Amino acid sequence: MRQVVITEFGDPSVLELVEAPAPQPGAGEVLVTVHSAGVNPIDYKTRSGQGFVASVIGDRLPWVPGFEVAGTIEALGDGVNGWQVGDPVVGMIGFPRAGGGYADKALVRADELCRVPDGLALEEVGGVPLxxxxxxxxxxxxxxxxxxxxxxxxxxxxxxxxxxxxxxxxxxxxxxxxxxxxxxxxxxxxxxxxxxxxxxxxxxxxxxxxxxxxxxxxxxxxxxxxxxxxxxxxxxxxxxxxxxxxxxxxxxxxxxxxxYVVEPDTEQLEEILALLGRGDVNLHVSAAYPLADAAAAHRRQEEGHVRGKLILQP
CATH class of the missing domain: 3.40.50.720 (NAD(P)-binding Rossmann-like Domain)
Structure with missing residues (x-):
């Protein structure tokens, strides 16, 4: 699998695309094949060493950023009920310490996920949760x-x-x-x-x-x-x-x-997804980048004035 890691705090050049073994889901976890991952200001602030997330992951580098993903379930860990391989899912994941969204596969707690309603594109909806x-x-x-x-x-x-x-x-x-x-x-x-x-x-x-x-x-x-x-x-x-x-x-x-600091909440996310599914609310994607261009996405986010969201599409 491929993933983007922060090797040290600094400018976008510290983001590195690496190969890593695909993880195996443990109890209560699922492995998600990522179709889209949101890019957020908290990502570049963390990468540069600013903010509360940077303060808690400083001794855990290299670290994979990304707190929101959408994709399909590839494998289930022990004790996971209500999900099947192939299910379309979206969630705010690994917040604030684990991260993991900037990858083509992400290890996710099953209780962090919601089902993606019909009609929403997996290639974009990863930009919604956080x-x-x-x-x-x-x-x-x-x-x-x-x-x-x-x-x-x-x-x-x-x-x-x-x-x-x-x-x-x-x-x-x-x-x-x-x-x-x-x-x-x-x-x-x-x-x-x-x-x-x-x-x-x-x-x-x-x-x-x-x-x-x-x-x-x-x-x-x-x-x-x-x-x-x-x-x-x-x-x-x-x-x-x-x-x-x-x-x-x-x-x-x-x-x-x-x-305030955002907190994962699947009940609230389900309400939001219902609004999106009905077309009452829309996600605006300004630009999508492949994983290899994560640094370019960070530079664009840091410039400011982004209309809507930037996303990665592994």
Whole structure:
């Protein structure tokens, strides 16, 4: 089998495509032939040594990145019930220590997987789990978003953001989001009511009294968005590197803000897959790369302004 490994923390050149023996599934595990694996900002941040995942895998290099895959089951370990060889599956896998998605075969815990609904392409749906769950949990677990509330989503055109805009719109919220002028039409098509062109406008000049802010950008943008909150509003921020600074800024102003880290959840993922299967929500794939071009995918992700998701197709 082929897999991409991080040999040391650094720039994309530390990603190396290697041959490795195909693993045998142990108790409660399955071996998945990977058709698609999502590329996410957490992958390049980990590769460069940033963030909480890097802090827990530093003594385990070389390490295979990738926390979301779709494919077919190739082999079953002992004690696995409810799955058969050949079943189409998708899941958020190996989070946060094991990883393993950047490969043509992945060893996965059976309880991390969901069945892929008919009509969804295995060659793309691997780009869904981590990104969509990050959006879902930010909106509904941490912000407890209600219909008719006003929510601002920072970075609505990205991998997590384009799911968040759709989820919030489907939920009946009034959706405001930031994006470039080039993405304005795209964001309206996703369901955004108002698009703030960050190249020409500041959010605090056009938004105020909001119930909720989902910050997918972090840093100074996250801090600036605090000024849009109403008296009882709340901001949650996904980028872990700047979460503490944003919480501190909120505390100083008597506002509510919290950081969060996505967690695997197959029940939530099944709800998301049902929306995708009905066509109520769509995955937008900006580009697909073979495993050998994982470094190119990382460079593209790090440049920013990716519309939707980048994926690997082993």
């Amino acid at each position: 990104a969509a769950l990050t959006a879902w949990q930010g909106l509904f677990t941490h912000l407890a978003l209600q219909p008719d509330q006003k929510v601002l989503i920072l970075g609505g055109a990205g991998g997590v953001g384009h799911f968040a805009v759709q989820f919030a719109a489907q939920h009946g919220a009034h959706v405001m989001t930031t994006g470039s002028g080039a993405n304005e039409d795209f964001l309206h098509q996703l369901g955004a009511d108002d698009v703030i062109n960050y190249e020409a406008e500041d959010v605090h000049d056009v938004c105020y009294g909001l119930d909720a802010v989902l910050d997918l950008v972090g840093g100074e943008a996250g801090k600036a968005a605090l000024s849009t909150l109403g008296d009882h509003g709340k901001l949650v921020t996904a980028p872990t590197v700047t979460a503490d600074a944003i919480r501190k800024a909120a505390d100083e102003r008597g506002l509510q803000a919290a950081g």
